[in-house]
Amino acid sequence: MLYRVLVSAVLFSLFTPSTAVARQIRFALAKSTASGISHSVDVAIGDFNHDGNPDLAISSTFNQVAIFLGKGDGTFTGPTIYNLTFYVTGSVAVGDFNGDSKLDLAVVGGDTLGNGLAFLSGNGDGTFNSPVYFPTNLAGASITAVADDFNHDHKLDLFVGGNGSSLVILGDGKGNFENGQLEGVYGDGVAVADFNHDGNVDVASTQPYPNFNSTGVSVLLGNGDGTLQAPQAYSGMEEPFGIATGDFNGDKKSDLAVTDYLFNTIVILQGNGDGTFTNMGQGFAGVNPGRVTVSDFNIDGKADLAVSDYGGDGVSVLAGKGDSAFSFPVDLATGGGASDVVAVDLNHDGSPDLVVVNNIDETFSVLLNAAGTYVHLTSSPNPSPLGQTVTFRTRVRGSVETSLIPGGTIVFKDGAKTLGSAALTNGTASFTTSSLSQGTHSIVAIYSGDAKFNPSRSSFLLQTVK
Numbered sequence: 464m465l466y467r468v469l470v471s472a473v474l475f476s477l478f479t480p481s482t483a484v485a486r487q488i489r490f491a492l493a494k495s496t497a498s499g500i501s502h503s504v505d506v507a508i509g510d511f512n513h514d515g516n517p518d519l520a521i522s523s524t525f526n527q528v529a530i531f532l533g534k535g536d537g538t539f540t541g542p543t544i545y546n547l548t549f550y551v552t553g554s555v556a557v558g559d560f561n562g563d564s565k566l567d568l569a570v571v572g573g574d575t576l577g578n579g580l581a582f583l584s585g586n587g588d589g590t591f592n593s594p595v596y597f598p599t600n601l602a603g604a605s606i607t608a609v610a611d612d613f614n615h616d617h618k619l620d621l622f623v624g625g626n627g628s629s630l631v632i633l634g635d636g637k638g639n640f641e642n643g644q645l646e647g648v649y650g651d652g653v654a655v656a657d658f659n660h661d662g663n664v665d666v667a668s669t670q671p672y673p674n675f676n677s678t679g680v681s682v683l684l685g686n687g688d689g690t691l692q693a694p695q696a697y698s699g700m701e702e703p704f705g706i707a708t709g710d711f712n713g714d715k716k717s718d719l720a721v722t723d724y725l726f727n728t729i730v731i732l733q734g735n736g737d738g739t740f741t742n743m744g745q746g747f748a749g750v751n752p753g754r755v756t757v758s759d760f761n762i763d764g765k766a767d768l769a770v771s772d773y774g775g776d777g778v779s780v781l782a783g784k785g786d787s788a789f790s791f792p793v794d795l796a797t798g799g800g801a802s803d804v805v806a807v808d809l810n811h812d813g814s815p816d817l818v819v820v821n822n823i824d825e826t827f828s829v830l831l832n833a834a835g836t837y838v839h840l841t842s843s844p845n846p847s848p849l850g851q852t853v854t855f856r857t858r859v860r861g862s863v864e865t866s867l868i869p870g871g872t873i874v875f876k877d878g879a880k881t882l883g884s885a886a887l888t889n890g891t892a893s894f895t896t897s898s899l900s901q902g903t904h905s906i907v908a909i910y911s912g913d914a915k916f917n918p919s920r921s922s923f924l925l926q927t928v929k
Contacts, residue, residue: 473585474800478813485763486762486763486834486913486914486916486917487761487834487914488760488780488782488834489832489833489915490795490816490817490830490831491796491830491831491832491833491863492796492830493777493829493830494829494830495821495826495828495829496826496829497825498521498542498820498827499522499542499544500523500529500542501522501825502523502524502525502822502825503521503822503825503826503827504523504524504528504554504802504803504820505520505522505549505554505555506520506521506803506820506827507519507520507522507554507555507556507557507803507805508520508555508557508667508818510566511530511566511585511587511589511591512532512534512587512588513565513587513624514532516532516533516534516535517808518530518531518532518539519541519818519827520533520555520568522552522553522555522570523552524551524761525551525552526546526547526548526549526552526572526719527544527547527548527552528544528545528552528555528568528583529541529543529544529593530544530589532589535696537809537829537831538829542842543589545583545591547570547574547581547594548581548594549572549573549578549581550573550574550575550603550605551572552570553571553607554571554814555568555569555570556569556570556571556609556621557625558609558610558619560582560618560638561584561638562618562636563584563587564587565585565586565587565707566585566587567582567583567584567585567638568581568582568583568585569581569582569583569610569621569640570582570688571599571609571621571892573602573603573604574602576602577599577602578596578599579598579599579601579603579623579806580597580599580605581594581597582594582597583595584638586849588676595638597632597640597641598642599623599630601623601625601629603630604625604628605625605626606625606626606650606651607622607623607624607650607651607653608621608622608623608624609621609622610901611664613643613664613689613691614633614687614688614689614791615687615688616636618636620632620633620634620643621640622650622653623650624649624651626649626651627649628645629645629646629649629650629653629666630644630848631690633689635850637825643689643690644689644690646691648678648683649669649678651668651669651670651671652668652703652754653667653706654666654667654668654706654719657685657717658684658734658880659736659737659738660682660736662687663685663686663687665684665691666682666683667680667682667706667708667719668680668683669681669703669705669706671702671703671704671724672702673698673701673702673703677696677698678694678696679698679703679721680697680703680721680732681695681696681697682694682695683695684738695738697740699719699742699796700726701724701725701726702723702726702751703722703724703730704722705722705752705754705755705771706719706722707719707757707768708720709755709757709766711766711783711787712733712785713786714767715763716735718732718733718734718787719731719732720752720755720768721746721755722748722752722770726745727751727774728745728752729746729748729752729755729768729770730742730743731787731789733787743787743788744923746781746791746792748770748772748792749770749772749775749777749779749792749794750758750772750773750774750775751773751775752770752771753772753802753803754770754771754802754804755769755771756768756804756805756806756817757806758806758815759783760834761782762813762814762917762918765782765784766783766785767780767782767789768780769781769804769806769817770804771801771802771804771820772794773800775794776797776799776800776821777794777796777801777819778794778797778817778819778830779794779795795830797821797828797858798819798821798823798824798828799821799822800821800822800824800828801818801819801822802820802821802822803819804819805817809829810831812832812835812837812919813835813838813919813920814834814835814917814919816835817830817832817855818830819830831862831863832862833861833863833865834861834915834916834917835861835862835917836910836916836917836918837862837914838859838871838920838921839857839859839921840855840856841857841924842855842856842906842919843856845926845927846927846929847926847928849899849900849901849929851897852895852896852897853896853897853899854894855875855882855895855906855908855924856891857873857875857891857892857893857894857908857910858891859871859873859891859892859916859919867892867915867916868889869887869916870889870916871886871911871912872885872892872910873885873887873892873894873909873914874909874911875894875906877904877905877906878904882894899926899928900928903925903927904927904928905925906924907920907924907925908921909918909921
């Protein structure tokens with residue numbers, strides 16, 4: 464009882480609402496789509512067909528990966544389904560593993576032959592070749608895969624978190640892989656960053672059930688040659704699961720956010736910049752929080768969090784205050800058994816959206832950022848004679864259908880030079896000038912945002928003065 468009272472006090476101190484006026488974080492209602500595969504659990508993001516739109520790779524806990532190609536508006540075509548020999552499948556890592564400038568998939572899992580890694584090379588058009596398999600020391604026990612360059616050879620490697628042990632898998636840059644160092648740490652969740660600013664990639668992984676093992680989170684500092692140092696343990700969590708890295712207090716040092724599945728909380732480990740961390744306490748998340756993703760949803764320069772809530776059938780969003788503290792979570796419904804969440808700008812409005820995989824429903828949900836904006840800039844006349852008055856007109860609208868009209872200010876810039884500013888009226892603003900010099904000018908309109916809409920900017924407009 465005393466333990467819970469003490470925890471509640473910490474939760475209250477770290478996660479009380481801010482009295483400062485802040486831009487709202489708003490998301491549209493979730494729109495769900497069948498994943499096409501059974502027991503869908505994880506999602507990875509990449510532009511698989513080089514059209515500039517984010518695409519999805521969703522894996523199941525068994526032997527399938529489903530590809531959905533983004534249309535650039537938050538909707539997708541698909542799925543195209545790839546079957547593997549794996550009897551158990553973990554997550555997908557996305558990257559160019561064979562050096563052909565096309566994104567590939569590396570899927571961890573296990574089959575009866577001892578293969579633990581399936582490599583599907585990308586064709587650059589949204590399709591992938593048949594899987595090529597590689598034996599691993601974690602075949603059948605691997606859960607999470609993260610791609611990075613662990614040995615400074617400019618070729619992507621993998622850190623594979625497993626059930627009991629984890630593994631570095633080294634890539635040769637041609638689509639081949641070999642076992643590297645085996646690590647005696649669990650890896651239900653894995654995050655990588657340079658925690659001690661030595662130029663080497665470091666790893667943080669989660670260990671469930673720390674009451675049976677004092678290691679809740681393991682931090683392994685990289686040596687820069689594909690090996691990692693002995694793990695440093697951080698405890699004080701009931702059942703840590705998801706983990707993500709970000710700068711939560713603006714000190715340019717990587718911090719960690721860790722979900723506690725059993726205690727329905729999220730733990731903040733503040734980085735000290737030398738590879739060590741300070742536990743800043745726990746805050747409420749949703750019911751049985753799983754994966755966590757870090758982004759700036761309201762574009763205020765402070766890192767926010769979104770957490771998949773497996774027991775709550777949704778996602779919790781926590782606004783960052785910029786001092787390692789967060790607001791109370793806002794719970795958003797998605798579908799049954801929300802198991803993974805990623806933040807990505809799906810509709811090109813500059814504001815991060817959410818993709819959530821729902822394990823029980825076998826769906827994925829898209830939640831568009833309802834504070835996103837589009838800024839459209841025109842000029843007249845164009846081209847214009849030297850000395851003639853030119854009028855620049857801007858319209859700002861929400862990127863998601865809404866009855867709200869953005870307010871705020873537009874700043875008009877010519878390259879680095881500010882031409883002037885104007886307040887929005889009914890979502891529009893204009894500025895007139897006759898001082899443009901002869902030549903071609905790159906004009907942009909920068910929207911300030913308001914209490915309900917995020918800042919944004921227009922595309923560059925080329926104004927020709929003859």
